[in-house]
Amino acid sequence: MPGKDVKIVGFLCNWCAYAGADMAGMARMEQPAGMRIIRVPCSGRVDPLLVLKAFQEGADGVLVSGCHPGDCHYGSGNYLARRRLELLGRMLPALGIEPERFHYTWVSASEGARWAEIVNTFTEAIKDVDEGS
Amino acid sequence: MEELIPIIKKALEQVDVVLGWAQSPAAGVAVPAFFHTPAEADAAVFDSTCAHNLAVYLPRLADKKVGIVAKGCDARSIAQLIAEGAVKRSGVFVIGASCPGMIDVKKAWRCFGFGKQVCDAAGKVAMEGKTVAREEILLWKCRGCRDPEPVICDVTVGEASSEAPAPPAEPAGIRKRFAAMTVAERRQFWQDQFSRCIRCYACREACPLCVCRDVCTIQAHEPGWAGAAVDSPQSWMAQLIRVNHLAGRCTGCEECERACPVGIPLMLLLEEQNDVVEELFGYRAGGEAKPPFLTFDIKNDTWDEER
Incomplete structure (x- = not known):
């Protein structure tokens, strides 16, 4: 649907990606408005079921973002997350969800510009999928 | 598989119950059965309709010593339960049954009518009157079975298959x-x-x-x-x-x-x-x-x- 607002649910780690998104906002970087951010204590908190639930409730895309590998506030949360999320991402085509609608990535607290770029690219990818189908 | 009955009876000397199959009077197929005494064990059967995975009963019987008749695929479930700690290895006595492949009873009923004897004791599909290629009514998992022999077992019953495992089945x-x-x-x-x-x-x-x-x-x-x-x-x-x-x-x-x-x-x-x-x-x-x-x-x- 052209012109439709893309609804994205973002699960962001409190210690890095959330602060990174905050920084992007403070710096007045342009970002799509369709992002709904849910702050989580750690990307390791993100149960794959949270992602699936978001899709089931009507999200157009789900973005999970945590600290870079090695930088987890709790030591290993992001290592646990990527194992689960990689499995989930590879399952999506069989579930009838385009893999472009899901992305997990690492953003540190100082990477505001990177965050803005990730959100923009992700939103564009979802728009492409929506228009293609 | 006649030799199964004495093996179950022998197992009952050291376990509380043996999980196996008995003939269902209603439908002419095997259904899961719990054998507590040697007399009950006389009803044990093993044929091509023993599709049930009896490992499902193990976690709820964790306080008992349980004997279980297991096909290759069932043994994998038992091994997994043990690996995860849901079942103790010492709590199960696995009677590994060499499996000829199980048939999809619903498909067989569609071909031959409900309730007919859909197989014989030797594990061969033997239908009255009609014949159907065995592959057509096999369960999907049995086509291209990767594990005909049990991965864990304490005693085996039946001839181990000498055939090489079938190649993976083409999606159909x-x-x-x-x-x-x-x-x-x-x-x-x-x-x-x-x-x-x-x-x-x-x-x-x-x-x-x-x-x-x-x-x-x-x-x-x-x-x-x-x-x-x-x-x-x-x-x-x-x-x-x-x-x-x-x-x-x-x-x-x-x-x-x-x-x-x-x-x-x-x-x-x-x-x-x-x-x-x-x-x-x-x-x-x-x-x-x-x-x-x-x-x-x-x-x-x-x-x-x-x-």
Whole structure:
């Protein structure tokens, strides 16, 4: 649907990606408005079921973002997350969800510009999928 | 398989109960049976209709010493339960049965009529009057079976198959159609499939690895992952919870799909997940190793970030 607002649910780690998104906002970087951010204590908190639930409730895309590998506030949360999320991402085509609608990535607290770029690219990818189908 | 009865009787000297099969008087097929005494064991049978995975009963009998007749695939479920700690190795006595491949009883009934004797004791499909190629009515998992011999067993019964394992079966029927679908078509496909779901939870109850039973996340009121309403999106979410909780644990015994009264092809999801787990972690459930999501060692993590 052209012109439709893309609804994205973002699960962001409190210690890095959330602060990174905050920084992007403070710096007045342009970002799509369709992002709904849910702050989580750690990307390791993100149960794959949270992602699936978001899709089931009507999200157009789900973005999970945590600290870079090695930088987890709790030591290993992001290592646990990527194992689960990689499995989930590879399952999506069989579930009838385009893999472009899901992305997990690492953003540190100082990477505001990177965050803005990730959100923009992700939103564009979802728009492409929506228009293609 | 006559020699099974004395083996069960002998096992009963050291276990409380033996799980096996007996002939169902109603339908002419085998049904699960619990043998407590040698006299009861006279009813034991093993034929091509013993499709049930009896490992499903093991966790609830964890306080007893249990003997169990197991096919190759059932033994994988038992091994997985032991690896996860749901069952103690010392608590089970595995009677490994050499398996000729099990037939899909529903398909057989469609060919020969309900209630006919659909196979003989030797495991050969022998129908009255009509003949049908055995491959046509075999369960999907039995075509291209990877494990005809039990991975764990204390005693074996029957001749071990001398044939090499069959090559993996080419996707056929619904598997072929599903593979050819676009992602959007699959979304519609699952919506249609799950509009039939009656939320009977037979998939969960028949699954040997769904060990949580009454404390299942699917039925939790808080936080309410899947609504109790029997509609397609809620039933779909309920099934995704089950599939997700079986990641790296499903041994592919196909019991969920076989138990489904409305014929939802659940194995399409689980087979896909099993393939992805094997690809990502080199792990196949049903051996001695613990599942990948139960083990994680940060010091020996070999994850390739660029994968």
